[in-house]
Amino acid sequence: MADRNDETGTRRCLVGRKLLSAAAAAALCAGAGAAVAATPKNALVMAWNVDAISTFDPAQVGEVVTNEILQNTCDTLVDFDPADERKVVPGFAERWDVSPDRKEITFHLRKGAKFPSGNPVTAEDVAWSMHRVVKLNFGNAATLTEYGFTKDNVEQTIVAGNDTLTLKLDKPYPTTLVLQAIAANRVSMVMDKKTLMANQQGTDLGNKYLATRTACVGPYKLTRWNAGESIVLEANEGYWGTAPGLKRILIRHVAEPGTQRLLLSQGDVDVARDLTPEDLKDLEGSKDVSIIKVLRPQLFYWGFNVADGPFSKEKVRLAMRYLIDYEGLGKTVMTYLGVPRASFAQLGAVGALDEKEGQPFKLDLDKAKQLLTEAGYPNGFEASVLFGTLPHANPIAQSVQQNAAKVGVKLSLERMANAQLFSKVRGREYQSAMLAWQTGVPDAHGNASRLVFNPDNRLEAKQTQYPSWRSAYQDLELNKQIDAALLEPDPAKRDALYATIQKEVMAKGPMAFMFQMNSVAGVRKDLKSWTWNGFRTYYERTAK
């Protein structure tokens, strides 16, 4: 590469970010006289690292950026209430009925809506959209198969009627959970069957077509996507709902946080989405920019492979939790980025322990030493910790490494590309790893069903979609408790069941949960009504 010393590029990037932060801070002071640009009155301009986008197919999308864009371009059956993410409000379904045995939900769909292609939106489109998710069997299929919808039965269990759609469930799941997990999820996004089938390649149900475009109905439509450059959404003029406040949403790919900060300070963008804690701290007092954050359902954790070695012992895993400086890290590295959280159920979820009960640990070397001695490791042991490219992973891993060394545990840190990290963890080829997990449901079941429940722990079972399997962890008793909590009709009893499960998992589970992450953004003060919660950002509500 033309930039010299690129072999140290990663390190330089980090150093560069700090330097850029400092430089940008200087510019804020020195540049008072500089002309400030303005973004177009009818558009929201955002700087965001959108490198992760590789498709717009709701059946395949699995990361935050594309999910947010899809949520603003493709309606789901119901939507998360902007004010309280635990509640759902009507979406493309204006109302729904539930059968007395809770095993059938009938959605009454809006009439007269049209796709941007001009095709009318029918109940058949809605049913077909959900069928294709199961049939294509990408990662998101699990969202439906978890509730009993399979390739073999999906056409009989998700049925289109006369402007209605009926979900036939195999068990009496809590209705709110089904609404949150399925009806508000991207798996129920309403796709344009006619367009997709006309552009089908082989039997891909339009998957390749959706690699670079959308075909659905929502407040905005995707009009341009240049990978690694920019995304343009334009208001969908024939939209059935309220017209969006702004005509265009312009997202420019800016990978460097310091550059985002400069653009935001200069008024060249309205919102910057990837600012560093240093930038956020400096901007906190700005007269032009507000710092806005909201908890999201993503947990950053230290996961252990419990198949063998020291981490197979419960007391060792518990000892590791006492090596995490929740408080110190929370006030330094994780300021703005997240809050300490040791429970698998995220704050804000139905059934989650409160802040205090859900984070009972603190850095306690004596306690860790005592637990290690009881586990048969009085002199510690050696182990490796893998982590990826998340900016906070490295300082957290280093902090844990330093604390561990004080009790004789020698941790070797290995940083690698995320694809490599996932590959190793999915193959159980690791001792311990730090990574993140995000659920799509504001309910304790969302994480309990994946992070704790493990249907089959055999190596050859390859239940790779379950992080619990990746940790080689299976507790049949906990499996039963999770099943029981899921189907418990009484909300208070259900909460109590989840409380027990969370406490048990905090003591012996295969993951030391460390932080629940925030979504943070720098927003220009002349932008009004920036609305978001942990599950959705509502572009259509913004105005100028």
Place this chain on the structure above:
Amino acid sequence: MSRTAAAAPGLSSDPGRTILPSWLKASGRTLVSFAVTLLGLAALTFFIGRLLPLDPVVAVLGDNVTQEAYQAMYKQLGLDQPLYIQFGRYLWGVLHLDFGMALTTGKPVMADIARVFPATIELASVAIVIGTSLGIPLGVLSAMYRGSLVDQIVRVVGLIGYSAPNFWLGLMGLVLFYATLGWVGGPGRIDFTYEFDLEPVTGFLLIDSLLAGNWEMFGNAVSHIILPASILAFSSLAYISRMTRSFMMEQLGQEYVVTARVKGLSWARTVWGHAFRNIAVQVVTVVALSYAFLLEGAVLTETVFAWPGFGRYLTNALLAGDMNAVVGCTLLVGVIFVTLNLLCDLLYRVFDPRTR
């Protein structure tokens, strides 16, 4: 009678070599060398890519995927085939200019390269023009006035250009010229407002805006490119001026220069009219190398300036384990170097009659 004398004029003395003219043989050799280089590069990159512990299936599907879906994609990507078959298929594709689909963008690698490369060519070309037009005169002046204040300044400038990291210069430049003084446009190739008014024709914004007859947009594009191009030009300038100085000093110590001066030729004419012609070949090589490095893509500069270019695309592909894109880009870099080498050879013939 010697063999040479017996040979017909213009033909080789070797009977086996008399059929083809020398230019054709040279071209053939060049083409073979070109093909072998690219084949070697493709093989090396392809096999290294397969050996790296990066999982292309995870790059496509993410890590939250069932084993069944994983296996299906594994097969779809052809990863279940022996390596030599995968390589054979890949080469067949390359011969048809098909580098496969980029896993991270969902588009053909060729389409991606066609989209990002103009941004890099535009930036590199402006940078090399600035770097060359300043670097050569400064290098010559520095040699002419060796030890003087001018020489010292040029050397210090060269040293800074060499040693200051481009990303640091970039961010300082942004803070000073964009955020504080407001003299230049910010990160990106053009203001967002203009992006929608421009229908891409060549992919080069400076040219497309001129073709559209939109001077305001052209001015905006210039204001965006001038800073990153100047930053990149600075390091090229440093390299070019130092090498030019060195070549020129060697020439100025030659007897023909003293003779020219003794015959009454002015200092400037001696240097530019005689000595410079003798170093032109070397300078061309230096400039070509500089340009090749710039075309490879200045990753950090592109990142700081949010410049959607080739270097950033390649780096992202590498980090995401998108080996189709990585191999495609590496081949392109190979083509750039080989092509610039060929161009250098041609220019040698222009500048140096002995090579004709």
